[in-house]
Amino acid sequence: MKRHDLLIRNVLLRHQRVDVAIKGERFTAVAPAGTIAPESVHRVIEGHSFLIRPPFYNTHTHHAMTLLRGSGEDLPLMAWLQERIWPQEARLTPELVAAGTRLAIVESLHSGCVAFNDMYFHQPAILRTAIEMGVRARVGLMVMNQVSEHIENEAALEMLPDLPPTVQLSLAPHALYTTTPEQLRHVAREADRLGLPIHLHAAETRTECAIAQARFNAATPIAYLEQCGLLRPGTILAHCCHVTDEDLARMAARGVIVAHCPQSNQKLGSGIFPWVRAAKAGVAITVGTDGAASNNSLSMIAETKAAALSAKLGAASPEEVPLAQIDAAVTQIAARALGFPEAGQIAEGKAADCLLIDLNAPAFAAGNDPDADFLYAGDTSCVDTVICAGRILMQGKIVPGEAAIVAAAREAARKLRGE
Ligand SMILES: [Zn+2]
Incomplete structure (x- = not known):
């Protein structure tokens, strides 16, 4: 038997x-x-x-930002980062990051989520917390020119050979407005050298689009990221509110995955990810909560409903985005996107x-x-x-x-x- x-x-x-x-x-x-x-x-x-x-698989978050929840409500993104978030983050320690991550994992479990794609500081503390609590995680080696004293990429990379199969690393340059072209090109080379996937914020706000044009002479953020070599199979781009049809065709051709964060986008007034246009272009779509400082909830149930509603509203039709498509995006497609192809079913x-x-x-x-x-x-x-x-x-x-x-x-x- x-x-x-x-x-x-x-x-x-x-x-x-x-x-x-x-x-x-x-x-x-x-x-x-x-x-x-x-x-x-x-x-x-x-x-x-x-x-x-x-269960759900959350493809974009900053888990320890549970500690910053409610800080700087109603500010625009750049002012929120510069005036409220970065000054507090200057006080971070590995112990504080572990405490915030543990809280986020508890909240995530209550909403039925077993995996998180994280981008945050003191990564060894995040890796140890994920292992200790038994969840799946992908933790980013960060590149960011603000509060960078808390980035522990080397120590996290040293843990790589001993990580269990449920916990992995990625390369996570924060965004085009917090990095240089040289840094992003270096990330692309490191992705080849280390065999790691890439995770970053992209095309989140109109301000970011203006920066891509003015600072980097690129038509769009996505065009700039392609010039830097970051559009490749498995790259997860968070937000993608402001993408042209040409951007979407590029993303589909390169095997890039979107982490759609509808509640963060709505709350910050960033924009609406064009779900139907992206799906028709053949782009893989998943859903993330973003951090609790900008959402403010880590509930993947609420996020999934918000994703469905914004997609249906964007399409002006209930038929174009059926429930099965939404359900697959937050389960098996998301599990595969995070490197767990045998999970989600x-x-x-x-x-x-x-x-x-x-x-x-x-x-x-x-x-x-x-x-x-x-x-x-x-x-x-x-x-x-x-x-x-x-x-x-x-x-x-x-x-x-x-x-x-x-x-x-x-x-x-x-x-x-x-x-
Ligand atoms: Zn984010």
């Missing part, structure tokens, strides 16, 4: 009742309900009141990442389309259990050690304010 570690019995997968078995880091069986013998497993979760779904042989959603929550009473209910009417209170690479990270809506993590983050935020 085939042995499994965990059996989730009689759970709803899309519109069917199934048994889902896990061994080690993989799904070992997905079979009609009642067909996997409970005697063949070490542990059983009764799934009759749960919907099982792939509930199927035999795939990585055992999943959510158990509480079907007793009011949003699921009608039961016409439970996945739509979760994405359009759900919230963090619906997420009961989170499993990542076969490990249960949250169960019964409880993340182990949560109260201490919240208390430590409160203290860390005080220190950043200089109190």
